[in-house]
Amino acid sequence: MLKYDEKRIQLYNAVKEYISAGFSINQTAKFLHCSRKTVRNYMNGDFDSLCCREPQSCADRYYDYIVKSLSAGMIRKDIYREIIKQGYPGKMTAAYDYMNKVIQIQGIEIAVNRSSSIEAIERKKQLNKFDHLSRREIFRFLWMSEDISPKHRDFLMVNYPVICKLYKCIKEFRQIFKKKACPSCICSLIDIKNLS
Numbered sequence: 001m002l003k004y005d006e007k008r009i010q011l012y013n014a015v016k017e018y019i020s021a022g023f024s025i026n027q028t029a030k031f032l033h034c035s036r037k038t039v040r041n042y043m044n045g046d047f048d049s050l051c052c053r054e055p056q057s058c059a060d061r062y063y064d065y066i067v068k069s070l071s072a073g074m075i076r077k078d079i080y081r082e083i084i085k086q087g088y089p090g091k092m093t094a095a096y097d098y099m100n101k102v103i104q105i106q107g108i109e110i111a112v113n114r115s116s117s118i119e120a121i122e123r124k125k126q127l128n129k130f131d132h133l134s135r136r137e138i139f140r141f142l143w144m145s146e147d148i149s150p151k152h153r154d155f156l157m158v159n160y161p162v163i164c165k166l167y168k169c170i171k172e173f174r175q176i177f178k179k180k181a182c183p184s185c186i187c188s189l190i191d192i193k194n195l196s
Contacts, residue, residue, distance in 0.1 A: 015042040059098040
């Protein structure tokens with residue numbers, strides 16, 4: 001739905017009245033305190049395009065697609081590429097400005113520096129529902145004594161008894177290494193080797 005500017009509507013109607021009353025373009029421009037070019041535009045122009053508060057963008061045709069894509073987490077660069085494929089005639093800056101306006105009006109949280117299709121983003125959102133623990137986190141927990149959540153630690157100790165044994169062996173090895181007891185160190189290394 002278009003929003004109209006009252007001043008532009010008044011100017012449009014005044015130009016039409018003066019011209020229909022027989023005044024010239026120059027006289028009409030003097031009466032209305034505007035340029036001859038403005039009078040000519042309002043005399044011959046379309047009401048919607050002249051009186052609209054904000055000029056229509058050529059990206060308006062793609063509004064639904066843009067909102068859907070932005071909401072799904074697609075970045076503006078990829079959206080621009082897609083609307084170009086669909087026949088968007090405008091330039092990149094105009095498209096980005098339009099998307100920024102849509103983001104502001106709709107209150108959409110945008111994805112920054114993420115280039116993916118909508119389907120890939122949806123799959124990633126589904127995966128985020130699960131709780132993940134990487135090998136790196138497990139290694140750092142065992143070797144560097146970094147903290148992991150108690151829930152993860154309990155899960156590892158219950159479901160993977162080898163990790164529990166390995167954790168104990170690493171702690172014992174560190175104690176022996178600090179004491180610099182060579183025979184005990186060799187026995188500890190043999191125990192660790194037997195674990196695998």
